[in-house]
Amino acid sequence: MHSLRNLLVIFTVVLIVSGCSSKPGENKIDSTTPSYTNEKLFSVYKDILNLSTEPLYLKIDGNTKLVGTKTTSHSIFKTGSSEFTDKGAAQAYFYFRGVNAKAEKTWLTVVGHTDASGNSNNNLKLSEQRSFEVASFASMAGPNLDTHYQFGDYLPEYSNNTKTGRKKNRRVDFLEFHEKEYLDFYLKKHYVAAYEKEIARRQASAQKSVKPSRENKSNNINDEAPLIKPAKRKVGQYVDFNGSSFQSHQFDTIALLEPKAESFSFFKKAVAADISESCINDTSSIVVDDRVVTSSGYFPFMNKTSWWGEVNNHGILITPVAVENDDTTVVVAPTVHVYENYKKGQKPSYTYIADAIAYEGENSILYRVYPRDSENSLQCIDLLLSKHMSSTNRQAIRGKIIYDSKQGLRVANYMPVFTN
Incomplete structure (x- = not known):
C-alpha cells in the first residue's frame, strides 16, 4: 500500500x-x-x-x-x-x-x-x-x-x-x-x-446583542463598537484600572502580530490576517472544553504557566496559560484572579473562570481571555506573547484589559510577566 x-x-x-x-x-x-x-x-x-x-x-x-x-x-x-x-x-x-x-x-x-x-x-x-x-x-x-x-x-x-x-x-x-x-x-x-x-x-442575533455605548448616544454603530454591552454589573465589581475610553484608545496589539509566512504554499498566507483590533469584537468561537486536553508540545512559557501584572495598584493573575504548538489550540481554560489594591499575601478579591482563544503570528501569539460571566466588570484581556521567550525575557510584548466602569467601557495597558 x-x-x-x-x-x-x-x-x-x-x-x-x-x-x-x-x-x-x-x-x-x-x-x-x-x-x-x-x-x-x-x-x-x-x-x-x-x-x-x-x-x-x-x-x-x-x-x-x-x-x-x-x-x-x-x-x-x-x-x-x-x-x-x-x-x-x-x-x-x-x-x-x-x-x-x-x-x-x-x-x-x-x-x-x-x-x-x-x-x-x-x-x-x-x-x-x-x-x-x-x-x-x-x-x-x-x-x-x-x-x-x-x-x-x-x-x-x-x-x-x-x-x-x-x-x-x-x-x-x-x-x-x-x-x-x-x-x-x-x-x-x-x-x-x-x-x-x-x-x-x-444577522438577527447581532441585532439583538448590539447595544450602543453609554459614551456614544448616536444610532450609528462603528465597526469597532463593542458587540456586547451588558447594562448592569454586580455590586462591587467595578475596579478602577485607570484606563482610557474605549472609543478614544489607540489599539496597537494587532499591528505587532506579524503574519506568519507559509514558506511551502503556492501563496504567501497570513495566519492572523485581519483579526479584530480588540478582544471584545472578536466573533470567533471561544469556548474551551473544561476537560484538560493532553498535548505533545506547547509554545515556550505557554505550558500551563501563570502570568502576573499590576495595573493602577491592582494585581491581575492569569493561570494557566496553555497553548499547543501544533495548531495554536488553547488546551486548558484559564482563570483570572483580580487583587484589588494589592498587598503582599492578599487573597484575590475576584476570581473569574474564563475561556480563551489564541492566534499565531510569525514571532508571537495573541492570547485572548474572556471571563464567562458577562455581568462582571472585566470584559476581556488581550496578551501578545513572544514565541521566543527565555528566562531573561519573560514579559508580554503587549497587553490590554477591556473593562466596564461607571463611565462606560474602558481600556488599560497590562504588561504581565511569566511567574512560574
Missing part, C-alpha cells in the same frame, strides 16, 4: 512541477496516465488525508435516484492556512480523481470550509483559497470542473468548541455528479440555502 502511494505521489509531482496555474484548469495535462479506480485511491489515501465518502441521492419524478458522491477531506490544511499538511498526497489523490472523472465524463466541483477561528470574512477568503488548491490539482487532468465554492465557517458539521471538532471543520468537499443539472440542484439545496439561512440567523 505504501509503495503504491509513493508511486502515485512521484508520478503526480512529475506532472505538476511543469507549472502552477492562477486559475483551476489553466494547465491541463494531456498524457497517458496509469488508471486507478476511485475505490483504490480512497483505500490508499483514506488515513493520510482523513477521507470520508458518501453516496448522494435526489428525488426525481417521485423516485430516489443515486446522482453522485461526496468525498470529504478533514483537517488536511494547517490552521488558518491553505497549506496542506501533506501536499504530495493531496496532489496525487485529487489529480487522479480528476483523471477518473474525465474518463467517466462526470461533473466535479470543490467546496471549501474552515473552523470558526478568526474573522468570518477572512474565513470565507481562506475557504476559497483551500477549495482553489484542491480544484487546481483535479483540473489539471481536464475533467468537467468549471468552478469551486467557499462557505467559510458558516456550515460547520461539528462543534467548534472542541479541538477535534475544529480540526474536522477544516475540510474540503469533493463532489462528483453524473449530470451537471443534478450538481447544480444539489449545491443550491444543500449548500447555498443553508448558507443563506445561517447568514440570516447571525
